[in-house]
Amino acid sequence: MSDLTKQMIYDIYVRLLHLNEQKANTSLQQFFKEAAEEDVAEIPKNMTSIHVIDCIGQHEPINNAGIARKMNLSKANVTKISTKLIKEEFINSYQLTDNKKEVYFKLTRKGRRIFDLHEKLHKKKELAFYQFLDSFSQEEQKAVLKFLEQLTSTLEAEQTDGTPDKPVK
Amino acid sequence: MSDLTKQMIYDIYVRLLHLNEQKANTSLQQFFKEAAEEDVAEIPKNMTSIHVIDCIGQHEPINNAGIARKMNLSKANVTKISTKLIKEEFINSYQLTDNKKEVYFKLTRKGRRIFDLHEKLHKKKELAFYQFLDSFSQEEQKAVLKFLEQLTSTLEAEQTDGTPDKPVK
Incomplete structure (x- = not known):
């Protein structure tokens, strides 16, 4: 196994994750467009507010705790965002x-338009991704799937017990 | 080309990106450990403060604008974080x-220990990643590298001109 290939995979994988973290800006511009x-x-x-609208649209009626859990946000943050979305x-x-404290959210017609727009943009990205995958052979796609599946289960194991160097079984 | 494989790759890729966005918590726990x-x-x-220490350690002496650019943070955010790091x-x-306004940062001995710790944790993750890659044949690794390289260049193209559906050349 060539160490150089492994080093190149690691470097480009870290680069991809950084690009994804920075893409919030690009996604917002694409959404405005x-x-x-x-x-x-x-x-x-x-984008976070748009994703809260998406989450409500997918699961309404849904309450603050439900949104916080699904989006991995704090309840305080969800309260802040939902208060603004109600005002707008x-x-x-x-x-x-x-129970007066138990408040549930639903989209308005105006909110539904944002939801539909977000769905449409996601569909576009999904199709662009499939077109991108067409440049890979069936064998290459199998290797990519294996890589992503095993990496995801490693990250999931890490996030449940927090040990970075858990060897991959 | 089986559409099912492509759908599975897309779903697991989106899942991986979400896991990575949520990993800030896990990374902090690993760092404390x-x-x-x-x-x-x-x-x-x-983690952001730890990454500012890492950025300063890699590039000192470096100023606010330099850190903001390298870490894709706002200057105001870098000011807030660096003020705290100076106090601590x-x-x-x-x-x-x-030019009184032109202030540069360097690590203290205490900061250097955090920097070294962060480097050590990164090295550990890198080695765990190489061990993970050992379970892939040379052919599989080549396919994974091709996938990551092309995906990264697509994302970079998107972030420079903001069009999600730019076909992959």
């Missing part, structure tokens, strides 16, 4: 039980 | 020119 093309004038100002009329809040 | 093993008592409270005596600030 898509919205302009569809004459959607009012848009939340950051992208979502409404409801009480489903007598 | 490593620090405890090395009797390093005082540690910055979040992890870094010192210097004037290299007569």
Whole structure:
């Protein structure tokens, strides 16, 4: 096994992760571009708010704790974002039980337009990704799938017990 | 080309990116664990501060704008973090020119210990990654390298001109 290939894979993998962390900006610009093309004038100002709308659209009615868990955000952060989204009329809040504290969220029509726009952009990215994969043979695709599956299970194991050097079984 | 394989690759790739975005918590716990093993008592409270120490250690003397550019952070954020790191005596600030506004940072001995710890943890992760790659044949590694290289250049192209569906040349 050539160490150089392994070093190149490691370096490019770290680079890919950094690019992905920085892509929040690009995603927002792409979203604004898509919205302009569809004459959607009012848009939340950051990707996290757009992803909260997406999460509500996927799981409504859903409460603060449910959103926090699904998006790995703090409840305080979800409260801050949802309060703003209510004020901007992208979502409404409801009480489903007598418990006044238990508030659930649903999208407004305005929020649904953002949800649909986000879905459309995701679909576009998914299709672009499939087109990208067409340049790989079936054998190459199998190797990539094996790599991603094993790496994901390693990261999941790490995040449950926090040991970075758990050998891959 | 089986669409199922492509769908599986896409889903697991998105999952991997989400796991990576959530790993900030795990990395911090791993860092605290490593620090405890090395009797390093005082540690910055979040990964971003640790990464600012790493950036200064790699490039000192370096100024606010240099750190902001390398880490894709806002200058205001770098000011906030560096002010705290100075107060906690992890870094010192210097004037290299007569221009009072032009302040440069260097690590203190205390900061250097955090830097070394971070390097050690990274080395451990890198070795764990190489061990993980040993379970792949040379052919499989070549396919993985091709996938990562092409995906990275697609993301870089996207981030320079912001179009998600640029076909891969």
